[in-house]
Amino acid sequence: MKLFNPGGERGSAMSYAALLEKIEIMRSTLRWSSRLEQPDVDKLLRQAGALRDEVMQLSHKERFVQAVSADTERRGAEPAAPEPSTGERRRALLARSFVFEGTFGDNPKLLDALEIAEKAAPTDLPVLVDGESGTGKELMAKVIHANGTRADMPYVSVNCGAIPDSLLESELFGHRKGSFTGADRDRKGKFESAHRGTIFLDEIGELPLPGQVKLLRVLQSHEIQRVGSDETISVDARIVAATNKNLRKLIEQGSFREDLFYRLSVIHLTLPPLRERKDEIPLLLAYYGDEAAEALKRRPAALTPRLREFLLRYAYPGNIRELRNIMYRISCLAGETADLGHLPEDIRPALPGALAGTAGAAPATPSLAEAKRAASDEAERRCLEQGLLEVSGMVAELARRWEMNRQHLQLLLKKHGLHSKDFRKTH
């Protein structure tokens, strides 16, 4: 049986999908075959499983990104160029009109994820996004939708963990009037609502096994039946699923179907936790500090050095969402200056003999780390002022000269309270 020809057609995203499809068909056919002896069936199933794993590995993110750059090289566009910097990668995304949907950061792992999203978005391949709570999985689903051909069509979000078992089928597939107590009219389900658009299946790891079977059926047939109806309805919904669980572990434990996992994870994206992208924390603090101040219609609160130090070192188990919440809390509770006392109590460090809630109560002698940070902030500010002087306040020009993201530069200017117009030449 000739299924896979590595020397043949080059691996594009679509051929991965086609290959997976073939494997799944082969697996189902073999399962129901009556003309083969069981040992043969088992053997073939094992072979198919191995082949499928190989395809999954190929589509795994590093391979996927490598395939994209190898493709560029093959076409002779760039002769063995050095690795692009993260700034260059972000600029390249911008230049290709990538829609970020508010996602920012120059961390290499995040850029990997965005580049995969960019490639996957225009295809209809299912995408599985995983990562810890608050790492931006839902945001990534929106990025995929916004960059695809379905961007103007519905985006429907379903929280699989929040639907009671008894209502799951009706929520997903709809129902006919009178099909159960309380069904007082015909109702569309989420899949029908997402027709021609994207359905985001959040917390897919929480979906109970009977629901998984039903979902698998829809993924295979692209058809649904409303509860209480015999009529089959074709649905064309692009699937993006997300989880903060380790689905492979759930498969081992028997609470997640392996076949569903492979169906959903043709493209698999993992978002890095904030503790692995600490370099982004200053930017996120500035961004969410400003956002919170704007939302609360006030001036951004200045952070005392010790609060800033804490926020830069904190582990953020709740990731970006936690950081954002902290900045909103600080903005709401602090006056002109925010200090450790404005942090949520459960994460607030003990302050020996200090008045924890007193704004501006900086220690008399700064620690070495605080002194370093203050000096580095001062150097950063001076450099920005000098740079702005040289370009007469043209931020875009400065960003170009320094090969920096303009948005990032704007945030730095905000952080230091610098206004580009103060550096414009007046005649």
Ligand SMILES: Nc1ncnc2c1ncn2[C@@H]1O[C@H](COP(=O)(O)OP(=O)(O)OP(=O)(O)O)[C@@H](O)[C@H]1O
């Ligand atoms: N790269 C990013 N840049 C800016 N903001 C981000 C980024 N990633 C996430 N956020 C913000 O962090 C918050 C949490 O993101 P989101 O809801 O997408 O996370 P999640 O992974 O779905 O979380 P959960 O697992 O708890 O559902 C949102 O306010 C989102 O806008």
Ligand SMILES: [Mg+2]
């Ligand atoms: Mg979420």
